[in-house]
Amino acid sequence: MSEITFTSVKHIADEDGNNVGLVAVHGGKTTSVAMRVGNYMYDEIMRQVEAGTLTIADAD
């Protein structure tokens, strides 16, 4: 999969504050990401985080 340009990526937390999701904004679209290795968008987010080019924001 080619590189995706993310406007932002943010954690989603449950009532106890546990991170249970990722929401990514890219190209004017908003994706609730399936957090599973092998999912191309999740893998791309993790790749960019490891490369230091993307930071995942804390949940609201």
Next chain:
Amino acid sequence: MSRARDFADLAGSADAGGITGKNLIINGNMAVAQRGNSFPSAANSTYVVDRFRVNRNGMDNLVYDLSQSSTSPDGFANSIKLDVTTAETSSADNENLKIDTKIEAQNLQQLKYGTSSAEQITMSFWVRSSTTGTYAIEIYTEDSSKQITNTYTVDSANTWEYKTVTFVGDTGGSINNDNGQGFLISWFLSVPSNYKTGNSTSWRTYNVDGRGYGQTADVASTTGEFYITGVQLEVGSATSFEHESYAETLRKCQRYFYRIGGNETDALGSNVGRIASGVMTGTGAGVVMRPNPVTMRDAPNVTFDDDISRYTVMTSRTTNAVTGVGDNQSTASTTAVGFTSGAASNDGDGAVLRSTRAQSTVSVDAEL
């Protein structure tokens, strides 16, 4: 007619390619285009039709339009059209342009890769290009990280030509029996010089130096058009294209992607735009879900294709715009996503997620 005759005819049908399910490619006749039919100045990685994507690496000058075209050879109604409107002036190492498709690994087990009985496969397709010359096709296997290429030649400009390209079986690299990527198949349209130095005409460990081995044609270097349709990949030699109903192809495509919402109308012509139903789980927050039309390859991503304020949540008390997208609770069989809105609601109230205009769609995506 005797039963013996029936069986003999059936065997003959197999030889003539009459048995269904022989085509390993989904949507090879380019009939299903759930994401749209026209992509002017298309972005990178655009799925111009389902299962077929146009990818570029670099090429900062290049501009092209993509569409599901009705220009097609006899017996086909559609093709992919790539129309170069601004050519690439010079391409550096690794800059390339290609059309690709991916095949799920568990659908390739009959190829017996990694054994001494690995099967030969043949790709057949119709192509029409304003650029004559030799083009490369690469098959990449993710599980064994191997590649093989072969070439075809466009002899006459702007003329439909039928091509067959054969690939020997890979006795050395196996393909996992799972829902991951089995094949990545790339029809290169433009390749840089560093993609053409390594001989990749037999299976070998992947290396970029052989990705476009043998290619001379360069679609990106001049304005012009490239079309392709009737793509079939099968065990053995090429046989006639396996036509199937639109519904059957759509069902296969929806394992990887489907789109809902927009201006869907009911029988009375009312714009209902229903996307999913669910329940409020607290003031302003809830979850909606819907069964997927087929079991998807994996738990999907859920994408709101429009600004989220263009979606509403209707409860028994009020209708309010969505203000936030929440966690993904989907499975391969059901799409479910949390949301927040300004809805004045109580825990347990029913909720319906709706779109407000044509582009307010939701894409459900389990692509490889």
